[in-house]
Amino acid sequence: xxxxxxxxxxxxxxxxxxxxxxxxxxxxTPVTSPSGHEAWLVEEHSIPFVSIEVIFTGGASIDPxxxxxxxxxxxxxxxxxxxxxxxxxxxxxxxxxAGSVSFTAGRDSVSMSIRALSENRDQVIDLAILALTDPxxxxxxxxxxxxxxxxxxxxxxxxxxxxxxxxxxxxxxAGHPYARPSDGTADSVAALSLDAILHAHQTAxxxxxxxxxxxxxxxxxELGAITDRILDxxxxxxxxxxxxxxxxxEPGITVIDFPGPQSVxxxxxxxxxxxxxxxxxxxxINTVFGxxxxxxxxxxxxxxxxxxxxxxxxSLASSRFGxxxxxxxxxxxxxxxxAIELVRAQYxxxxxxxxxxxxxxxxxxxxxxxxxxxxxxxxSIANIMASMQFQDYPLDYVNIRNDxxxxxxxxxxxxxxxxxxxxxxxxxxxxxxxxxxx
Amino acid sequence: MIHPLRLFASALTxxxxxxxxxxxxxxxxxTLDNGMEVVVIEDHRAPVVVHMVWYRVxxxxxxxxxxxxxxxxxxxxxxxxxxxxxxxxxxxVEANGGRDNAFTSWDYTAYHxxxxxxxxxLMMQMEADRMVNLRLDRSSWRPERDVILRERGQTLExxxxxxxxxxxxxxxxxxxxxxxxxxxxRHEMEELTGEIAxxxxxxxxxPNNAILIVAGDVEAEEALALANEHYGPIPAAVETxxxxxATEPPHLAERRVIMHDERVSNPYVSRQYLAPIRRSGxxxxxxxxxxxxxxxxxxxxxxxxxxxxxxxxxxxxTAWAGYNGDGLDNGTFSLGVMPVPGxxxxxxxxxxxxxxxxxIENGVDDAQFERVQMQIRAEAIYQQDDARRRANAIGSDLxxxxxxxxxxDWINVLQAVTPEDVIxxxxxxxxxxxxxxxxxxxxx
Numbered sequence: 085x086x087x088x089x090x091x092x093x094x095x096x097x098x099x100x101x102x103x104x105x106x107x108x109x110x111x112x113t114p115v116t117s118p119s120g121h122e123a124w125l126v127e128e129h130s131i132p133f134v135s136i137e138v139i140f141t142g143g144a145s146i147d148p149x150x151x152x153x154x155x156x157x158x159x160x161x162x163x164x165x166x167x168x169x170x171x172x173x174x175x176x177x178x179x180x181x182a183g184s185v186s187f188t189a190g191r192d193s194v195s196m197s198i199r200a201l202s203e204n205r206d207q208v209i210d211l212a213i214l215a216l217t218d219p220x221x222x223x224x225x226x227x228x229x230x231x232x233x234x235x236x237x238x239x240x241x242x243x244x245x246x247x248x249x250x251x252x253x254x255x256x257x258a259g260h261p262y263a264r265p266s267d268g269t270a271d272s273v274a275a276l277s278l279d280a281i282l283h284a285h286q287t288a289x290x291x292x293x294x295x296x297x298x299x300x301x302x303x304x305x306e307l308g309a310i311t312d313r314i315l316d317x318x319x320x321x322x323x324x325x326x327x328x329x330x331x332x333x334e335p336g337i338t339v340i341d342f343p344g345p346q347s348v349x350x351x352x353x354x355x356x357x358x359x360x361x362x363x364x365x366x367x368x369i370n371t372v373f374g375x376x377x378x379x380x381x382x383x384x385x386x387x388x389x390x391x392x393x394x395x396x397x398x399s400l401a402s403s404r405f406g407x408x409x410x411x412x413x414x415x416x417x418x419x420x421x422x423a424i425e426l427v428r429a430q431y432x433x434x435x436x437x438x439x440x441x442x443x444x445x446x447x448x449x450x451x452x453x454x455x456x457x458x459x460x461x462x463x464s465i466a467n468i469m470a471s472m473q474f475q476d477y478p479l480d481y482v483n484i485r486n487d488x489x490x491x492x493x494x495x496x497x498x499x500x501x502x503x504x505x506x507x508x509x510x511x512x513x514x515x516x517x518x519x520x521x522x
Numbered sequence: 523m524i525h526p527l528r529l530f531a532s533a534l535t536x537x538x539x540x541x542x543x544x545x546x547x548x549x550x551x552x553t554l555d556n557g558m559e560v561v562v563i564e565d566h567r568a569p570v571v572v573h574m575v576w577y578r579v580x581x582x583x584x585x586x587x588x589x590x591x592x593x594x595x596x597x598x599x600x601x602x603x604x605x606x607x608x609x610x611x612x613x614x615v616e617a618n619g620g621r622d623n624a625f626t627s628w629d630y631t632a633y634h635x636x637x638x639x640x641x642x643x644l645m646m647q648m649e650a651d652r653m654v655n656l657r658l659d660r661s662s663w664r665p666e667r668d669v670i671l672r673e674r675g676q677t678l679e680x681x682x683x684x685x686x687x688x689x690x691x692x693x694x695x696x697x698x699x700x701x702x703x704x705x706x707x708r709h710e711m712e713e714l715t716g717e718i719a720x721x722x723x724x725x726x727x728x729p730n731n732a733i734l735i736v737a738g739d740v741e742a743e744e745a746l747a748l749a750n751e752h753y754g755p756i757p758a759a760v761e762t763x764x765x766x767x768a769t770e771p772p773h774l775a776e777r778r779v780i781m782h783d784e785r786v787s788n789p790y791v792s793r794q795y796l797a798p799i800r801r802s803g804x805x806x807x808x809x810x811x812x813x814x815x816x817x818x819x820x821x822x823x824x825x826x827x828x829x830x831x832x833x834x835x836x837x838x839x840t841a842w843a844g845y846n847g848d849g850l851d852n853g854t855f856s857l858g859v860m861p862v863p864g865x866x867x868x869x870x871x872x873x874x875x876x877x878x879x880x881x882i883e884n885g886v887d888d889a890q891f892e893r894v895q896m897q898i899r900a901e902a903i904y905q906q907d908d909a910r911r912r913a914n915a916i917g918s919d920l921x922x923x924x925x926x927x928x929x930x931d932w933i934n935v936l937q938a939v940t941p942e943d944v945i946x947x948x949x950x951x952x953x954x955x956x957x958x959x960x961x962x963x964x965x966x
Contacts, residue, residue: 126568130567131761131903131906131907132903133903133904133907163823171823171833172823172824172833174823175821175822175823175824176823176824176889176890176893179824179893179894179896180892180893180896180897181896182813182897182899182900182901184790199904201900201903202570228832228833228836231839231862231863232839232840235787235788235839235860235863238787238788239787239788241787242785242786243785243786244680268722276576332799337821344675344679344680344783344785345674345675345679345680346672346675346679346680350682353819356859377612377616378600378609378613378616378622379609379612379613379616380933381661387669388608388609388665389665390665390668391664391665391666391667391668391669391672392668393669393676394669394670394672394673394675394676394677408589414671414672414675414680416672416675446613446616446617449617449618449619450616450617450618450619451619452619453617453619453620453637453638453641454619454620454621455619456568456569456570456619457619457621457636457637459568460568460570460908460909460910461907461908463907521620
């Protein structure tokens, strides 16, 4: 593989349904269930299965102080037995239906993803609801899954990418839940009580902060009924969501000693919230600067011209309750100092009007063309349908989004670049044994 | 971590199940006059197309002493050609809203783009150009060699688990180049040059050594016409290079690899066996191994290994099994267990072997077998939702010597596997053809 795929490790939560292809083909049906819940649906009956995604607001951000990882561990326990079924019976029941029900805990939310064949959809939904509402949390499962999670966290604690990411967040989000790893630490997870798990379960899944998306072989009426079956049994929200807090780290360089031939370097400063009027301009700026393409400014300067890294990427890590503008790369220990100076110089370039009309044109063509690539399959579409609601995008966003991209002018870009890029505010977390840095 | 399981990764045919979705078209295959093979998978649900060219050359074709050259060339293919600037290929793809990338395996190298369907011709034009017109200057290959060294540093040397896998593989293969890392050994990578890459390129990159896969919103006839227009004029190489590789001698002694690394927090046992490949026209033996891998390790709750080691005995954090039969020469079957803290690797390995012996002794659980078969059937439906994956599976199959018919037949062969076949496969795993590795921390 020639380039790394830049995953959500850095981006806290993706910056929304950035691309929505098929303006013509994607026809979103807003569904209001009999009980009054809302769900967004893309009907597609050609393949006999459906994907359903439910996003529950909260996630790790509602872990109480000292119980970091509670929502994550609770989520991992949901398919460890529910209702009359023990863990293995539950898994076997799903396997016999060839369906899947999975839960993913994130920083701001927990997602429930369901995939079911049309021929046995109701049975899969029954199992999903069972896991959501009647999980066992029995002590044997708790200890086994806790052991797995602690092992995984201990492994993460020796992974330079994770170390860089966690330290960067801790520096910039002091006093905010975003300063804590969303899966907790080996110590915090080892200390979680059953009560903490039960509390996490009661607060993480609530009907008023849930967003439902679906795509595939299902009608609006069927989805409405399913939405009610899932949400009607859940309580109203009681947890306090965090306050918004801008990323704010002291400028400078933090070196964390770690053995190995290369240093992992995470860098950045404050970002921009996705509901900011200038966000689309910032998104275009990031596309030009380090947004993942081969020909981004950072990639060209560090990789193509100098061979300093295998890949360098930046991201507008714009989350519900905070945002930063971050990037990461890895380089030989001997070239860490040189690479950092080069990155700094690129921020100067960006802040001082480096982006040209040609760069902007290319980014606009790219983003509008890539529109079509996002909706690749039922699971992706269901996820986008739920995410759009979670981030409060309007239903017609898919149809106006490319116009919004095209409406950004070079003047906008320069104004927003001067606001976004702050070379003097950059903080670099270096995990490795870099030469010439302290 | 790690269920290194390539579940049902091949294309499936739907006809057998009476569940044929209206839109699912059978892939169609053509051959251009210059020998280039073309497969078109129509999927008209979205105005998007995947365009891939697979070359029948990979890391196992690296000349001795030049490990990593196939992968290095893959990187260099993004440099200048007679008519395009360095980096222009990706710029054009991006400027058209697409994404492009490439990958190298032991048996093949593939280049792919994903774009709006009306840009297919442009992708072909550029891909055809770099099939024959690559021009490597020192100013382009020199920094790219640093990039692949950084890549090795980042993806392998910074990761003890990957380094451990590299060591296992080097020990498993006693003579075949499958024992070398795809990216190459560092000391040999440091000596690679543009000249070596160019020689390799001239030898292996030609239409009669390539497979074109197009998947998405395009009619087969139209894709074929475009292929004829862009790839058709490229003359065939006089002779396609034969892939004659060193082969494995009979294995007489099992191997053991012990690796310590301070970055390892939880030690584990990993074993790899030599296994059969999917043979054209006769995939049944491979299918039995595939089903065996799923039964042993395919589910974190109900698989044989997890059920016994993780749930009943409570001595494992996780356990896994995997099979890869997609190769030109050899396949591999793998098993592994990560014990809970306090259980030694020796005890974990003994327990793993005991579960395997017990499985062979007592046979397959009927209910579990039935569930796995249901999932294979369902996969035929789910896979229709993912044109990219179908394109990948067919491309990979053709590149390792299978036919389109083999590729489409794989699901039927999987469904024909009997519990007896599975037990026979398990029984035939030969410790003499295996390596067992222990990866542990510095202090262990």
